[in-house]
Amino acid sequence: MTSPDSISGAANQADGSGGPLGWLESQRNRLIVLSVMAAAAMLLPLIANNYVLEVMSNVWFYVMLCLGLNIVVGYAGLLDLGYAAFFAVGAYTTGILTSQFGVNFWLTIPAAVLFSCVAGIVIGGPTLRLRSDYLAIVTLGFGEIVRIIARNLEITGGASGLIGIEKPSIFGFEISQIAHFYYVFLILAVLACFVSYRLQHSRLGRAWQYVREDEDAAEAMGIDRVAVKLYAYVIGAIFGGIAGCFFAAKMTAISPETFTFQQSVLILLGVVLGGMGKIPGVIVGAFALVLFPEVFRDLGSSRILVFAIVMLVIMLYRPEGIWPAKKS
Amino acid sequence: MALLTVDKLNLNFAGLQVIKDLSFSVEQGSIASLIGPNGAGKTSVFNCLTGFYKPGSGRIDFDGRAITRQRPHRITRRGMARTFQNLRLFKSMTVLENVMSGMHCRTRAGAIGAILRTGSQRREEREIREFCESCLEFVGILGEKDRVASNLSYGTQRRVEWARALATRPRLLLLDEPAAGLNFDEKQRLIGLIKRIRDELDITVLLIEHDMGLVMKVSEMITVIDYGRKIAEGNAQQVQSNPKVIEAYLGREEDEEP
Amino acid sequence: MSFQDILLQQLANGLILGSFYALVALGYTMVYGIIKLLNFAHGDLYMLGAFIGFVVLSFLSAFLGDSWTGILCSMVLSMIAVGLLGVLIQRVAYQPMLSAPRLSILITALAVSMILANLVMALTDGEYLAFSTDLGYDGLELGNVFITYTQMVLVGAAAVLMIALYLFVHKTMYGKAMRAIAIDQDACRLMGINVNRIIALTFFIGTSLAASAGIMAGTYYGSIHFFMGFVVGLKAFTSAVIGGIGSIPGAMLGGLLLGLLESYGTQIPFIGTEWKDVFSFGILILLLVFKPTGILGKTEIERM
Ligand SMILES: Nc1ncnc2c1ncn2[C@@H]1O[C@H](COP(=O)(O)OP(=O)(O)OP(=O)(O)O)[C@@H](O)[C@H]1O
Ligand SMILES: [Mg+2]
Numbered sequence: 001m002t003s004p005d006s007i008s009g010a011a012n013q014a015d016g017s018g019g020p021l022g023w024l025e026s027q028r029n030r031l032i033v034l035s036v037m038a039a040a041a042m043l044l045p046l047i048a049n050n051y052v053l054e055v056m057s058n059v060w061f062y063v064m065l066c067l068g069l070n071i072v073v074g075y076a077g078l079l080d081l082g083y084a085a086f087f088a089v090g091a092y093t094t095g096i097l098t099s100q101f102g103v104n105f106w107l108t109i110p111a112a113v114l115f116s117c118v119a120g121i122v123i124g125g126p127t128l129r130l131r132s133d134y135l136a137i138v139t140l141g142f143g144e145i146v147r148i149i150a151r152n153l154e155i156t157g158g159a160s161g162l163i164g165i166e167k168p169s170i171f172g173f174e175i176s177q178i179a180h181f182y183y184v185f186l187i188l189a190v191l192a193c194f195v196s197y198r199l200q201h202s203r204l205g206r207a208w209q210y211v212r213e214d215e216d217a218a219e220a221m222g223i224d225r226v227a228v229k230l231y232a233y234v235i236g237a238i239f240g241g242i243a244g245c246f247f248a249a250k251m252t253a254i255s256p257e258t259f260t261f262q263q264s265v266l267i268l269l270g271v272v273l274g275g276m277g278k279i280p281g282v283i284v285g286a287f288a289l290v291l292f293p294e295v296f297r298d299l300g301s302s303r304i305l306v307f308a309i310v311m312l313v314i315m316l317y318r319p320e321g322i323w324p325a326k327k328s
Numbered sequence: 329m330a331l332l333t334v335d336k337l338n339l340n341f342a343g344l345q346v347i348k349d350l351s352f353s354v355e356q357g358s359i360a361s362l363i364g365p366n367g368a369g370k371t372s373v374f375n376c377l378t379g380f381y382k383p384g385s386g387r388i389d390f391d392g393r394a395i396t397r398q399r400p401h402r403i404t405r406r407g408m409a410r411t412f413q414n415l416r417l418f419k420s421m422t423v424l425e426n427v428m429s430g431m432h433c434r435t436r437a438g439a440i441g442a443i444l445r446t447g448s449q450r451r452e453e454r455e456i457r458e459f460c461e462s463c464l465e466f467v468g469i470l471g472e473k474d475r476v477a478s479n480l481s482y483g484t485q486r487r488v489e490w491a492r493a494l495a496t497r498p499r500l501l502l503l504d505e506p507a508a509g510l511n512f513d514e515k516q517r518l519i520g521l522i523k524r525i526r527d528e529l530d531i532t533v534l535l536i537e538h539d540m541g542l543v544m545k546v547s548e549m550i551t552v553i554d555y556g557r558k559i560a561e562g563n564a565q566q567v568q569s570n571p572k573v574i575e576a577y578l579g580r581e582e583d584e585e586p
Numbered sequence: 587m588s589f590q591d592i593l594l595q596q597l598a599n600g601l602i603l604g605s606f607y608a609l610v611a612l613g614y615t616m617v618y619g620i621i622k623l624l625n626f627a628h629g630d631l632y633m634l635g636a637f638i639g640f641v642v643l644s645f646l647s648a649f650l651g652d653s654w655t656g657i658l659c660s661m662v663l664s665m666i667a668v669g670l671l672g673v674l675i676q677r678v679a680y681q682p683m684l685s686a687p688r689l690s691i692l693i694t695a696l697a698v699s700m701i702l703a704n705l706v707m708a709l710t711d712g713e714y715l716a717f718s719t720d721l722g723y724d725g726l727e728l729g730n731v732f733i734t735y736t737q738m739v740l741v742g743a744a745a746v747l748m749i750a751l752y753l754f755v756h757k758t759m760y761g762k763a764m765r766a767i768a769i770d771q772d773a774c775r776l777m778g779i780n781v782n783r784i785i786a787l788t789f790f791i792g793t794s795l796a797a798s799a800g801i802m803a804g805t806y807y808g809s810i811h812f813f814m815g816f817v818v819g820l821k822a823f824t825s826a827v828i829g830g831i832g833s834i835p836g837a838m839l840g841g842l843l844l845g846l847l848e849s850y851g852t853q854i855p856f857i858g859t860e861w862k863d864v865f866s867f868g869i870l871i872l873l874l875v876f877k878p879t880g881i882l883g884k885t886e887i888e889r890m
Contacts, residue, residue: 132689136624141820144863152861202442304700307700311700312697
């Protein structure tokens, strides 16, 4: 990938240069902003109370989920309406293995990765050759199936779910307080950003973009579109699965109602809001997703209504999301 | 030796027979053309060759092996590359990125390599870039490599398609109306380019073209089809003097429907 | 009850369920046929039909009573209102997106669906509303099987609507234009067909049929809920796919088939009601994977 700075001279977008984020184009300014934000994120637990830490952990958690879904939706251009299912697979893997088989938390992570992979392949393998709108419905149905299964099996604790999931410890240090979890989720979010960035700027990331822009042309260039989509699907599933593990550990209790269609749509909203396929955009989206209902508490259950209206407006007037497009 | 052999190919669309019992072959190292009036089924032949349409019956052999009804990306991997009649570039991507798509099937770095940025992954990325730049150089648009594809002129976009097809390192290159929409100068350069592709890169070329001047100048072998059927075959002179060809293009004197 | 009785009883149940699915599936299929859009909001328009019918009926019942006259009038009014809303949604939300990437229009449709469902949720506090009518529970007794007159009238009404639609699409100029647009929109424009008007008409008919099913479901089950459109929408989509998406007779056939399949399926010992939805979604997924063209759909080879 060429750095955008070197070619910004060939401006073809009238609005880009004067925007409020225009000065972010310079590499140096971007570095400064990034380090200030990183420092703020790291020092936050020293000054913030538990409520703020709780909310911010939630933000980092959604950053990871949204980045995972972004690989599927933003990079590969596939609409997945059942992403919560992968998140559920991770959470239930950790929940069942720790609470019923006494497995150490850290060992449940590879198991969750494995199961999310399998789930991704099982659902993606046969369906990824379908038209995009059929895929959306299939993923929706799949998400519902996973939730209904979780509701009705004994091992998943039925409708009331699982309780008493053990908190993890590392080198004898128990991760139990909210500040600890804050750091855990911060690390996860940073890792998710890192992995997303590396993937986006790689041979695989380019292949996703080719397939997204023109499947036939991509295929004519020798790209196996089903395999490439399956990669996106499985990697997205792994993100969701790992996030689910840590979610279960933090909550110590999970229930099927966490993994509804609404949850999938919320994660999708985070991706769409900031800007599909753009890492900073998705982060902004995740922030909005979590902070908005905290700020406007009286909205209560109509927050989804507001979110849906915002989503419609974004699609109609700014389909690239709130994060400004890269100049080229 | 024939690089490509098509044997008794048939293709139907809901009752409409687009290709009928078509057989022809393309010699290794030659420049061949497939011509015929509008709607004759030329593009459909390309789509069968490259796996986008599944022929009802018939057989296609490429490089000594059957490729009939294989999926398109496998055929490209085997060494057949194509361009599209209506440009199909990745519009929002840069010229270089477009061309890099061709190298995808010749490289192998996966997700782990990308995340860890291993030595072999970095080496491979460098190779991709260098080879693609050489392809752009070959078609003469290296200077445009960082521009976004949709902002380019039509002629330049066509050349991006050629470079992209060359980047798949093909043994056979299928060009679907490469001269359409080009001006006189560009057409002259195209003739040179097609010859250089064969002579310097040792790639066999099969092209569909309506510009007869160009076809007659470059091709060593011409296959003429009409209503999906082969009506003539031979070198430029043989084809030009064939009454069936004249009839297909100009219509019979009485202009009656067949 | 004997085995035959169960078969017969489930046939009645399946037919009525299937009529609802078929009416909703018709809208999916018509809209898909004409602009290749999967209208996620369609199930919610069915739900909205029930709610608007409910509101209208509660005004009208003072004059017309809670019986068939009242229900019929509110059904017609609700069909018109929801039909117009369907056209509005098409104009405001979908029309501008037709040239955008498919992903964008799908997300737009999803957003519209969420807006409708959550709007009704906010207005009703998420409660079930009693759709009270006084149709009574009289009916016909066939051995051990009992079929109410309400059930018969509802199936009959659904049949009338479907026959009317079939005649409209196959015997009128508008219907011909609809079928023509489904094949080649640009050619229709060149032939002087007012494409936008026909698309609007398609939306109007499709959504008003969904609304009619909504009211019938309200009448039949006696209660309505903002979430009722979600599952029915999915099932209706499944029906449309079973029949072959884009095909009008296919949607009718698929709806009835799925209705019957479900009502018999729940009688199979292993599939209790809690697994009913898994059963339907499973059918949908298997169908999409193995026969995405459905029973009456045609395979189309995409032009390159
Ligand atoms: N996917 C398809 N479905 C139905 N008919 C098709 C399809 N693709 C091509 N056809 C029909 O097949 C016939 C041949 O088309 P084709 O594009 O191969 O012609 P062509 O020789 O390339 O013409 P031109 O010189 O205009 O490019 C035409 O009648 C066309 O309408
Ligand atoms: Mg052609």
